[in-house]
Amino acid sequence: MEITKNGMFAIAGRPNVGKSTLINAIAGAKVAIVSDKPQTTRNRITAVCTRGNCQFVFLDTPGFHRPRTRLGEFMNGVVSESVADVDAVLLVVEPVAEVGKGERMLIDKLRAAQMPAILVINKMDSVPKDRMLEVAAVYREEYDFADYIPLSALEGDGIELLLDMLERFAQEGPALFPEGMVSDQPVRQLAAEIVREKMLLALDKEIPHGVAVEIEKFENENGHLSIAATIYCEKESHKGIIIGKNGSMLRRIGAEARQDIERLTGEKVYLQTWVKVKENWRQSAAQLRNFGYSSEA
Numbered sequence: 506m507e508i509t510k511n512g513m514f515a516i517a518g519r520p521n522v523g524k525s526t527l528i529n530a531i532a533g534a535k536v537a538i539v540s541d542k543p544q545t546t547r548n549r550i551t552a553v554c555t556r557g558n559c560q561f562v563f564l565d566t567p568g569f570h571r572p573r574t575r576l577g578e579f580m581n582g583v584v585s586e587s588v589a590d591v592d593a594v595l596l597v598v599e600p601v602a603e604v605g606k607g608e609r610m611l612i613d614k615l616r617a618a619q620m621p622a623i624l625v626i627n628k629m630d631s632v633p634k635d636r637m638l639e640v641a642a643v644y645r646e647e648y649d650f651a652d653y654i655p656l657s658a659l660e661g662d663g664i665e666l667l668l669d670m671l672e673r674f675a676q677e678g679p680a681l682f683p684e685g686m687v688s689d690q691p692v693r694q695l696a697a698e699i700v701r702e703k704m705l706l707a708l709d710k711e712i713p714h715g716v717a718v719e720i721e722k723f724e725n726e727n728g729h730l731s732i733a734a735t736i737y738c739e740k741e742s743h744k745g746i747i748i749g750k751n752g753s754m755l756r757r758i759g760a761e762a763r764q765d766i767e768r769l770t771g772e773k774v775y776l777q778t779w780v781k782v783k784e785n786w787r788q789s790a791a792q793l794r795n796f797g798y799s800s801e802a
């Protein structure tokens with residue numbers, strides 16, 4: 506069917522509310538990594554989804570937070586840019602009947618841009634159904650949301666209804682991205698992100714937040730995909746923990762990442778990993794540029 510409508514939407518919210526889980530559910534594929542730790546997403550990730558004659562474009566954004574590093578400032582900048590540049594914003598919140606500080610700051614941005622917004626009350630699988638009315642009521646006192654919708658990104662519940670709702674914000678126009686495209690993220694980049702995801706899942710609080718992953722090699726060799734990844738961390742002591750006793754932690758992270766990358770590419774994968782230290786890289790503008798965490802990147 507010919508595309509005659511398009512709509513672009515930013516997915517915003519404070520860390521850990523389920524934005525990336527939502528974009529994956531919409532895309533029907535893993536385009537963004539997910540973890541139980543806040544501040545998982547660092548870059549803007551675009552996902553494309555076509556239904557009938559309408560192409561929907563979604564921007565996953567980092568969780569909006571009080572930044573403590575230059576990396577954090579970059580991440581918040583990504584949110585501000587994404588939110589200013591779309592047809593409508595999906596403000597994703599926990600099913601809690603209280604407007605938090607992070608949400609309030611985001612709502613201020615919506616108000617300043619007079620941006621149409623939809624309140625997405627996520628994680629409804631974890632609370633009684635009638636909670637949504639209380640949550641919607643407190644948020645509607647803060648902002649004139651165009652609409653609200655309860656859903657469970659984790660269980661994929663409510664996604665079709667969300668698209669029905671968003672079609673109202675679409676404009677007449679051609680496809681913005683090539684047909685069949687699911688995400689703007691190259692597989693090579695996604696592979697680096699998957700290694701980072703496994704570190705977020707396996708390691709405690711501060712260590713994975715100070716990790717960046719660089720893919721040094723990504724080549725087809727004799728019928729398999731050969732990948733070499735360097736993991737950068739901020740301290741010698743972190744390096745020891747990431748490698749683990751006799752290399753056990755790094756082996757586990759590598760094995761889990763390899764499985765996911767194989768599932769994603771449908772190819773047999775050889776994954777080699779190294780760990781290096783780059784002291785305080787999250788505070789260095791030059792290092793952030795190196796790792797692709799800069800708006801010029």
Ligand SMILES: Nc1nc2c(ncn2[C@@H]2O[C@H](COP(=O)(O)OP(=O)(O)OP(=O)(O)O)[C@@H](O)[C@H]2O)c(=O)[nH]1
Nearest residue numbers: 520521522523524525526540544545546568658659
């Ligand atoms: N119960 C439940 N958990 C969810 C749901 N959606 C996401 N989660 C969980 O919430 C946690 C955070 O999910 P993410 O998708 O990484 O959250 P995010 O908003 O992208 O987080 P940042 O990238 O850090 O801003 C993970 O443990 C998810 O499994 C949901 O609908 N129900």
Ligand SMILES: [Mg+2]
Nearest residue numbers: 524525545546
């Ligand atoms: Mg995320």
